[in-house]
Amino acid sequence: MTQLDTDAVWLKPGQVAERAGVAVSALHYYEQVGLISSRRTSGNRREYRRDVLRVIAFIRTAQRLGVSLEKIKDALDQLPEQAIPGKRDWARISRQWRDELTARIEELTALRDNFSDCIGCGCLSLTSCPYSNPNDILGQHGTGARRLTARMTQSTTRTGTETSLFS
Template identity: 55%
Template sequence: MPQIPEKIHELTVGQLSARSGAAPSALHFYETKGLISSRRTTGNQRRYSRDTLRRVAFVRAAQRVGIPLATIRDALAELPEGRTPNHDDWARLSQAWRSELDERIRQLGRLRDHLTDCIGCGCLSLETCVLSNPDDVFGERMSGSRLLAERRRAPK
């Protein structure tokens, strides 16, 4: 990883990309989503403060565990004066996100278990299939392939 001299307080998009491992297009995307910010030079080039490296690391770590960008942006917006997240911030936010992640894990486990049932059954019956017909909402009206045919005929 290229080292940036201490006297350099601002980074180009290329330097930020090289140091953070995020593609320049990802950095531009993060900026449009309000996750990071830059200033423009007189030549209209982006310049990022050095602490943007930590913000990018924070965003990428949160993304890796499945936190949506909007949630990350909201968390960063809560920091005083737009400062860069520190260890304590990560600990607090990750604790808050833990229950959301636990619920997603439970949902994925249920999906995995039901998917195995469908692979073993092979029918994908709309009457009983928990993937095609969660909570058997279609079973109240009719079942099986008749429902599929009705859905195809329905005007759009």
């Protein structure tokens, strides 16, 4: 964990937004929900430490993977508050998410490999459907794509991961 120098580099919101590829309003939102923090100048303007760029990159990548902001916040809350997070800090988060990301990859692979066959929706509109669902029998077992959901649940259960990082 690297300690901050008293002369740490502070950036204006516009500079951070441009460098991170987000809108200034996104910075304000991230700050509002506790994902990032800023300080106020004597003129009451926000400034962000330069290392917030790495945190924003982490947030955006995790969001693209389908991770909820709540889970992202839980992870970020484990980082040191007054020090720049180091390689060990990021590696710890990576280890915690590894099994759940692997389960998510398996779910997406099952979706990719089976989506064109039949998702078991019960619509009966596909004349070439390899799975017959007369009278919407699958609808009696719940909503959604019953067969695909069952396959993904079996895959997830096989890996031993019951909870989802992505809910």
